[in-house]
Amino acid sequence: MTSDTRAISETPEWQALAQHHREVGDRHLRDLFAEDPQRGTDLVVTAGDLYLDYSKNRLTRETVRLLAALAERAGLRERTEAMVRGEHVNPTEDRAVLHVALRDPATGGLVVDGQDVRADVHEVLGRMADFADRVRGGAWTGHTGERIRAVVNVGIGGSDLGPAMAHQALRDSTDRSLTFRFVSNIDPTDLAEATRDLDPASTLFVVASKTFTTQETLTNAREARRWLVEGLAAQGHGGDSEAVARHFVAVSTNAEKVAEFGIDTANMFGFWDWVGGRYSFTSAVGLSLMVAIGPERYREMLDGFHTIDEHFRTAPYEENLPALLGLISVWYVDFFGAQSQAVLPYSQYLARFPAYLQQLCMESNGKSVRVDGSPVDVPTGEVVWGEPGTNGQHAFHQLLHQGTVLVPADFIGFAQPNDLARDRDLDGMHDLFLANFLAQPRALAFGRTAEEVAAEGTAEAVVPHRVMPGNRPSNAIVAPKLTPSVLGQLVAAYEHRVFTQGVVWGINSFDQWGVELGKVMASQLAPQLQSEAAPEYDADSSTDALVRLLREGRGRPA
Numbered sequence: 406m407t408s409d410t411r412a413i414s415e416t417p418e419w420q421a422l423a424q425h426h427r428e429v430g431d432r433h434l435r436d437l438f439a440e441d442p443q444r445g446t447d448l449v450v451t452a453g454d455l456y457l458d459y460s461k462n463r464l465t466r467e468t469v470r471l472l473a474a475l476a477e478r479a480g481l482r483e484r485t486e487a488m489v490r491g492e493h494v495n496p497t498e499d500r501a502v503l504h505v506a507l508r509d510p511a512t513g514g515l516v517v518d519g520q521d522v523r524a525d526v527h528e529v530l531g532r533m534a535d536f537a538d539r540v541r542g543g544a545w546t547g548h549t550g551e552r553i554r555a556v557v558n559v560g561i562g563g564s565d566l567g568p569a570m571a572h573q574a575l576r577d578s579t580d581r582s583l584t585f586r587f588v589s590n591i592d593p594t595d596l597a598e599a600t601r602d603l604d605p606a607s608t609l610f611v612v613a614s615k616t617f618t619t620q621e622t623l624t625n626a627r628e629a630r631r632w633l634v635e636g637l638a639a640q641g642h643g644g645d646s647e648a649v650a651r652h653f654v655a656v657s658t659n660a661e662k663v664a665e666f667g668i669d670t671a672n673m674f675g676f677w678d679w680v681g682g683r684y685s686f687t688s689a690v691g692l693s694l695m696v697a698i699g700p701e702r703y704r705e706m707l708d709g710f711h712t713i714d715e716h717f718r719t720a721p722y723e724e725n726l727p728a729l730l731g732l733i734s735v736w737y738v739d740f741f742g743a744q745s746q747a748v749l750p751y752s753q754y755l756a757r758f759p760a761y762l763q764q765l766c767m768e769s770n771g772k773s774v775r776v777d778g779s780p781v782d783v784p785t786g787e788v789v790w791g792e793p794g795t796n797g798q799h800a801f802h803q804l805l806h807q808g809t810v811l812v813p814a815d816f817i818g819f820a821q822p823n824d825l826a827r828d829r830d831l832d833g834m835h836d837l838f839l840a841n842f843l844a845q846p847r848a849l850a851f852g853r854t855a856e857e858v859a860a861e862g863t864a865e866a867v868v869p870h871r872v873m874p875g876n877r878p879s880n881a882i883v884a885p886k887l888t889p890s891v892l893g894q895l896v897a898a899y900e901h902r903v904f905t906q907g908v909v910w911g912i913n914s915f916d917q918w919g920v921e922l923g924k925v926m927a928s929q930l931a932p933q934l935q936s937e938a939a940p941e942y943d944a945d946s947s948t949d950a951l952v953r954l955l956r957e958g959r960g961r962p963a
């Protein structure tokens with residue numbers, strides 16, 4: 406609970422920021438930089454291997470001081486401690502929120518609701534490592550005795566995005582002799598494409614679902630089981646349940662449902678209700694990633710997470726990288742009216758990072774009521790989106806540079822190229838890549854005035870079109886290289902960014918009631934499409950007409 410139950414906008418700290426915004430909100434980054442020669446080296450924080458340059462934001466040192474005071478007022482410190490102690494900081498589901506325990510190297514001594522959660526975590530990590538080693542080493546074989554060559558993760562949301570994003574991010578560390586696929590969508594093409602060139606005899610499915618009730622995942626898993634059993638039968642190998650036992654493992658909190666599905670619970674890797682779906686990447690949900698990169702690299706990734714967890718807990722907010730990311734975003738969302746946040750990784754391997762962050766940020770903070778159920782008094786969660794640089798530059802950066810909406814952007818870059826580029830001596834390319842990583846935030850911040858454009862001999866009529874207004878804010882996050890540890894540090898930084906925002910806004914960042922209604926409606930509508938003679942379901946005139954259209958399109962009577 407916040408230490409002060411007043412709506413945040415009524416606190417003196419908020420009002421001080423509102424007043425301060427009236428004074429500095431219109432200042433141009435050109436002037437802020439001109440007045441303060443140290444700005445580019447002082448408005449910087451480091452944490453672990455991460456370097457955050459936040460100097461190209463529309464703020465001053467005073468803003469940072471006021472934002473840090475706001476964080477204190479909102480009770481960020483107490484709330485963080487309550488979370489890591491295992492208090493039920495998710496009150497609408499009456500649960501603890503302990504994803505930080507998943508990467509704590511300590512192997513015991515944190516008892517929550519009567520269970521030593523650290524001991525539980527390390528027990529599962531040990532089983533995961535044993536399993537990953539057996540698959541990687543060829544000791545775990547399929548039903549016909551063949552070693553596993555392809556791993557298909559079946560899951561959606563938090564049971565997909567983390568491992569899928571990280572598998573791509575950590576290509577330097579993945580075992581390239583194994584094929585990895587990630588199936589999430591209930592669109593039947595997703596599974597069909599993922600399996601079309603695989604051999605059932607050497608394919609292992611990891612069915613990941615916290616609840617083991619998710620329609621998409623269970624449907625895909627059932628289809629995958631059919632594909633496997635039929636495929637093996639076609640090769641002359643029968644045996645339904647023994648085959649399933651060799652080719653299916655589960656990741657879940659729900660042993661009963663796993664058994665009901667027909668997966669031997671001896672092949673289940675558990676986690677707990679105190680791990681939220683979008684915070685579950687470092688739980689057993691990371692199993693397929695661990696198979697890909699091996700237990701050692703996986704541990705390095707967990708240690709990276711832990712480094713930032715500790716930094717977030719202990720660093721003063723003016724030097725606290727995740728807290729600053731969150732507070733700067735509050736500054737834009739609530740005082741400048743920004744509604745979106747671009748995340749622009751200069752790394753092709755981070756192509757899925759924006760998608761990962763969309764769930765993390767938008768499912769956590771897309772809320773309109775405060776923890777006590779009263780309406781929020783200030784705007785909350787922003788739309789998070791992005792694409793890797795340099796691709797975005799040739800697509801949507803035009804709007805970032807000259808459009809009428811304010812889009813704060815996080816640029817993420819790495820000094821060293823990934824191994825494949827280095828081994829093929831493509832370093833020159835990486836430098837060009839980095840030159841773009843530097844140029845974009847600079848153009849956004851400083852732009853180009855009409856005088857500068859005219860001085861280049863531009864025709865008068867074109868000058869206004871070529872003016873670059875500048876004053877468009879961005880963060881630069883730099884790390885030496887995209888390693889497992891650095892990926893862990895980055896993800897943890899964004900997790901705590903989200904937490905910081907949520908505490909300031911007074912909302913519960915750990916529930917997601919808004920996704921339920923659509924699920925219920927889908928299950929009501931499914932029979933209309935699936936059966937020839939479904940009982941009439943009266944939805945609304947628009948949905949009813951669409952149902953008729955789709956039935957006709959499938960050759961069924963409307």
Ligand SMILES: O=P(O)(O)OC[C@H]1O[C@H](O)[C@H](O)[C@@H](O)[C@@H]1O
Nearest residue numbers: 562563564614615616619682920
């Ligand atoms: O892991 P599961 O229980 O299958 O849930 C998968 C996803 O579905 C839900 O709708 C939630 O909104 C997500 O937070 C969750 O990650």
